[in-house]
Amino acid sequence: MSTPSLLILPGDGIGPEVMAEVRKVIAWFGDRRGLTFTVEEDLVGGAAYDAHGVPLHDDTMARAQEADAVLLGAVGGPRYDDLDFSVKPERGLLRLRKEMDLFANLRPAQCFDALADFSSLKKEVVAGLDIMIVRELTSGVYFGEPRGIFEEGNERVGINTQRYTESEIDRIARAAFDLARKRDGRVCSMEKANVMESGILWREVVQKVHDADYPDVELSHMYADAGAMQLCRWPKQFDVIVTDNLFGDLLSDAAAMLTGSLGMLPSASLGAPMPNGRPKALYEPVHGSAPDIAGQGKANPIACVLSFAMALRYSFDNGDEASRLEGAVEQVLADGLRTGDLLGEEGGSPVSTVEMGDAIVAALEKSL
Structure with missing residues (x-):
């Protein structure tokens, strides 16, 4: 080669x-x-x-x-x-x-033992932390149409559209599962299927991809707001987290602070x-x-x-x-x-x- x-x-x-x-x-x-x-x-x-x-x-x-x-x-x-x-x-x-x-x-969040005291969380919570957040980067609410600021009656309204196709969810799910196979073999998929139709589709497609081609990888599902709480409570429960563009933006920045410095x-x-x-x-x-x-x-x-x-x-x-x-x-x-x-x-x-x-x-x- x-x-x-x-x-x-x-x-x-x-x-x-x-x-x-x-x-x-x-x-x-x-x-x-x-x-x-x-x-x-x-x-x-x-x-x-x-x-x-x-x-x-x-x-x-x-x-x-x-x-x-x-x-x-x-x-x-x-x-x-x-x-x-x-x-x-x-x-x-x-x-x-x-x-x-x-x-x-x-976006990995890895806390080296020598820097465990730099995290805003307790040392025992973050020492040895090694998780990976897989964020879908080219679709979702940041790209969906319609979008913009419009006149509606006597006031303005700001609109952004959360939009995902099955194929977009399928390929990010496969990326997460392939990655988990090189790590600890666990994926947690995060969305808001309780209140968002895009979240329902996300959960269904991720589960379908898993059952068809990745039964060797452990899959769990979690609402993204609960996932944010769990990242602060006990982040070492996670291996790979896969999520959409908006939630990935938020969750990866939250996870970044677990490690103590952006320079890492x-x-x-x-x-x-x-x-x-x-x-x-x-x-x-x-x-x-x-x-x-x-x-x-x-x-x-x-x-x-x-x-x-x-x-x-x-x-x-x-x-x-x-x-x-x-x-x-x-x-x-x-x-x-x-x-x-x-x-x-x-x-x-x-x-x-x-x-x-x-x-x-x-x-x-x-x-x-």
């Missing part, structure tokens, strides 16, 4: 800084594990606007369609606040998601398989561009590094090496290294972005 390809889009703010540390990790896997990639780099967001007058050039979009995986840093910043909506940096990211048809958003959270957005069997895929940290600390060496690169670990697992079917990288991150944290966002009340001296990246590579070397 040909060497797998990676398209790196560092973007804006701290994006280039954290992506530079990911490049070190990629180089280590090539040099020490024989896991090589053809790596190209291009512009997105404000950086692309500065160079081309658009947040994503057509040539870059074409490259993304051809790549085996895309790694993105962050987009946006106050410099671009006054731009027309159509060319704001975020439109570049949204175009990637739309044109690559990245319908499955994977990776994500993946996956689409349909390409001819080589790999899914269309975009990997990115959850944090934003953090322009207030850009260029100062303060950014935490771990979320971006863990996004590459997700690429190893889900695009390149190399779970062992993904676990090696995740283990290196865990070891660095256990050794007490902290960027500024991870210091907490006890204080201490933070390490720089570069120092954290170097420490992760050193921990990888010790793992051999």
